[in-house]
Amino acid sequence: DTEVTQTPKHLVMGMTNKKSLKCEQHMGHRAMYWYKQKAKKPPELMFVYSYEKLSINESVPSRFSPECPNSSLLNLHLHALQPEDSALYLCASSPQGVYQPQHFGDGTRLSIL
Amino acid sequence: SQKIEQNSEALNIQEGKTATLTCNYTNYSPAYLQWYRQDPGRGPVFLLLIRENEKEKRKERLKVTFDTTLKQSLFHITASQPADSATYLCALRMDSSYKLIFGSGTRLLVRP
Numbered sequence: 443d444t445e446v447t448q449t450p451k452h453l454v455m456g457m458t459n460k461k462s463l464k465c466e467q468h469m470g471h472r473a474m475y476w477y478k479q480k481a482k483k484p485p486e487l488m489f490v491y492s493y494e495k496l497s498i499n500e501s502v503p504s505r506f507s508p509e510c511p512n513s514s515l516l517n518l519h520l521h522a523l524q525p526e527d528s529a530l531y532l533c534a535s536s537p538q539g540v541y542q543p544q545h546f547g548d549g550t551r552l553s554i555l
Numbered sequence: 556s557q558k559i560e561q562n563s564e565a566l567n568i569q570e571g572k573t574a575t576l577t578c579n580y581t582n583y584s585p586a587y588l589q590w591y592r593q594d595p596g597r598g599p600v601f602l603l604l605i606r607e608n609e610k611e612k613r614k615e616r617l618k619v620t621f622d623t624t625l626k627q628s629l630f631h632i633t634a635s636q637p638a639d640s641a642t643y644l645c646a647l648r649m650d651s652s653y654k655l656i657f658g659s660g661t662r663l664l665v666r667p
Contacts (some may be wrong), residue, residue: 446598473653475653483659484644484657484658484659484660485599485644485657486657487654487655487656490652490653490654492653497652497653498652498653498654532598532599534598536653540586540587540648541587541604541606543589543601543604544599544601544655545601546598546599546600547598548596548597548598549597549598551596
């Protein structure tokens with residue numbers, strides 16, 4: 443079992459739906475991340491939160507809206523997604539500090555109809 | 556342009572042999588390099604980190620080297636086992652930001 447928990451594991455939604463992905467960690471990490479991973483491709487960074495503040499947005503379309511309600515939780519709100527947004531969405535966390543690895547959850551498999 | 560390249564084809568080896576995976580990068584000056592393992596349907600799992608001023612790091616059957624002149628890292632698994640079969644990703648971090656850039660990954664298959 444990973445120490446970063448993501449829910450749901452699978453999500454199927456229509457292009458007009460609104461849904462949210464959730465991520466939780468209790469390791470006391472103060473940096474949290476969202477990545478998108480397409481099949482047979484590496485993870486691509488979307489957002490980084492540091493101390494609950496958004497520090498990196500990799501020019502992600504506004505139909506993806508991140509939120510960090512507290513130091514343990516990270517949400518990704520989805521609205522009006524496109525079929526090409528179908529992918530594995532990974533959450534990760536890391537301690538503060540330069541030489542720290544990232545701890546990943548097992549992702550949410552998202553399919554857009 | 557900036558690139559991180561790993562062996563694009565799967566590496567197929569016999570159990571007990573040493574697997575060597577390559578990560579080459581261009582137009583980057585990374586502060587450090589990390590290696591992750593990813594199994595199908597799972598998130599990446601951190602394996603090893605090596606800093607720009609280190610030449611080699613070891614952990615059990617794993618060894619990583621980092622040559623900033625050649626702009627290359629090699630990842631070795633000695634006495635490989637079928638359970639080592641997975642995709643291995645290298646990742647670079649350039650500065651004090653939290654941004655990690657991943658290579659495309661190499662799929663390793665260890666035959667019994």
